[in-house]
Amino acid sequence: xxxxxxxxxxxxxxxxxxxxxxxxxxxxxxxxxxxxxxxxxxxxxxxxxxxxxxxxxxxxxxxxxxxxxxxxxxxxxxxxxxxxxxxxxxxxxxxxxxxxxxxxxxxxxxxxxxxxxxxxxxxxxxxxxxxxxxx
Amino acid sequence: xxxxxxxxxxxxxxxxxxxxxxxxxxxxxxxxxxxxxxxxxxxxxxxxxxxxxxxxxxxxxxxxxxxxxxxxxxxxxxxxxxxxxxxxxxxxxxxxxxxxxxxxxxxxxxxxxxxxxxxxxxxxxxxxxxxxxxxxxxxxxxxxxxxxxxxxxxxxxxxxxxxxxxxxxxxxxxxxxxxxxxxxxxxxxxxxxxxxxxxxxxxxxxxxxxxxxxxxxxxxxxxxxxxxxxxxxxxxxxxxxxxxxxxxxxxxxxxxxxxxxxxxxxxxxxxxxxxxxxxxx
Numbered sequence: 001x002x003x004x005x006x007x008x009x010x011x012x013x014x015x016x017x018x019x020x021x022x023x024x025x026x027x028x029x030x031x032x033x034x035x036x037x038x039x040x041x042x043x044x045x046x047x048x049x050x051x052x053x054x055x056x057x058x059x060x061x062x063x064x065x066x067x068x069x070x071x072x073x074x075x076x077x078x079x080x081x082x083x084x085x086x087x088x089x090x091x092x093x094x095x096x097x098x099x100x101x102x103x104x105x106x107x108x109x110x111x112x113x114x115x116x117x118x119x120x121x122x123x124x125x126x127x128x129x130x131x132x133x134x135x
Numbered sequence: 136x137x138x139x140x141x142x143x144x145x146x147x148x149x150x151x152x153x154x155x156x157x158x159x160x161x162x163x164x165x166x167x168x169x170x171x172x173x174x175x176x177x178x179x180x181x182x183x184x185x186x187x188x189x190x191x192x193x194x195x196x197x198x199x200x201x202x203x204x205x206x207x208x209x210x211x212x213x214x215x216x217x218x219x220x221x222x223x224x225x226x227x228x229x230x231x232x233x234x235x236x237x238x239x240x241x242x243x244x245x246x247x248x249x250x251x252x253x254x255x256x257x258x259x260x261x262x263x264x265x266x267x268x269x270x271x272x273x274x275x276x277x278x279x280x281x282x283x284x285x286x287x288x289x290x291x292x293x294x295x296x297x298x299x300x301x302x303x304x305x306x307x308x309x310x311x312x313x314x315x316x317x318x319x320x321x322x323x324x325x326x327x328x329x330x331x332x333x334x335x336x337x338x339x340x341x342x343x344x345x346x347x348x349x350x351x352x353x354x355x356x357x358x359x360x361x362x363x364x365x366x367x368x369x370x371x372x373x374x375x376x377x378x379x380x381x382x383x384x385x386x387x388x389x390x391x392x393x394x395x396x397x398x399x400x401x402x403x404x405x406x407x408x409x410x411x412x413x414x415x416x
Binding site: 010011012013014015017018019021022023024025026027028029031032033035036037038039040041043077079103105106107108109135 | 146147148150151155177180181183184185187188191192195217218219221222223224225226228229244245246247248249250251252254255258
């Protein structure tokens with residue numbers, strides 16, 4: 001009975017909803033493609049350029065942790081980025097610690113920490129990226 | 136009454152929501168192994184942007200074809216198949232974005248390129264899942280003779296084999312294991328894997344019963360089926376494997392011999408996908 005009553009109206013509602021969903025889908029697809037292409041076109045063709053900055057020091061039982069962030073301003077993503085921190089006094093290296101970041105995508109940053117037995121704030125701190133591999 | 140006579144009598148909006156719900160279910164079920172694969176997240180920012188953009192563009196005709204041969208519902212026009220393809224892409228996008236956010240793989244401090252890269256590579260399997268599963272969750276009686284007719288064309292069979300090969304190969308291609316297996320294999324292993332792939336493919340072709348094969352006389356029938364479906368299917372599986380490897384940047388800086396090994400390795404899951412596509416779609 002219901003089949004004969006309003007089948008046209010119902011299928012028209014469905015059609016309209018499908019058209020809306022398809023439009024949203026097309027818009028999302030175009031947005032994704034747009035961002036990806038824009039990302040590809042604007043990326044500079046330069047190797048990873050990684051700087052390491054200190055973010056903060058926390059005292060822990062038995063030592064200190066220095067929070068660091070590796071920032072990649074280059075044109076390519078770097079994998080296996082090894083970061084080294086050296087504490088110096090009058091140019092002489094007192095302590096050294098390293099960590100490895102799996103990935104530092106271009107235009108992005110990765111966070112980590114270096115452990116030291118002594119307080120890094122009492123020394124000259126040298127932070128640098130030692131190397132990377134292409135992902 | 137509503138139960139007995141099925142979906143035709145439900146209000147249009149409810150019917151539509153049910154369809155979208157099925158699509159989301161399919162997107163998540165088909166895509167979650169890849170959503171939970173580490174290499175896939177990394178591809179979001181390491182993959183060549185050109186390869187990724189091409190990959191998403193290739194998905195569109197693939198979804199269109201899947202809609203034509205199965206789809207959300209019985210489609211009557213080319214426009215409806217195109218509409219279904221875009222709905223599936225939208226569902227794939229939203230499902231991927233939600234799941235990646237839920238897993239903490241998308242955060243605000245990422246660049247738009249990384250966020251959309253991650254979603255873009257995941258929305259491919261998710262949208263295939265959306266379009267295939269909505270068909271699977273349908274009641275069987277909804278399948279029309281028209282659909283059956285379409286699928287029985289040789290071109291239709293080849294298309295479905297290609298789609299199945301792509302989906303299954305894509306599910307394992309991102310992992311490093313593909314490379315490791317290729318490096319470990321000797322020439323003898325590779326040849327054996329080719330034979331096993333073709334045998335498996337033929338076994339499925341023979342069991343599932345592809346179009347036209349049963350009408351042939353016995354002896355000629357075997358060789359025709361073997362050439363027309365099994366060997367053609369394996370060829371498609373190899374081409375799809377090579378394309379997927381290229382998409383993921385696995386073909387760069389690789390010697391020819393290793394490349395062939397990798398294609399053969401990926402050709403195995405691709406063959407299984409080609410052989411079983413007909414069972415799923």
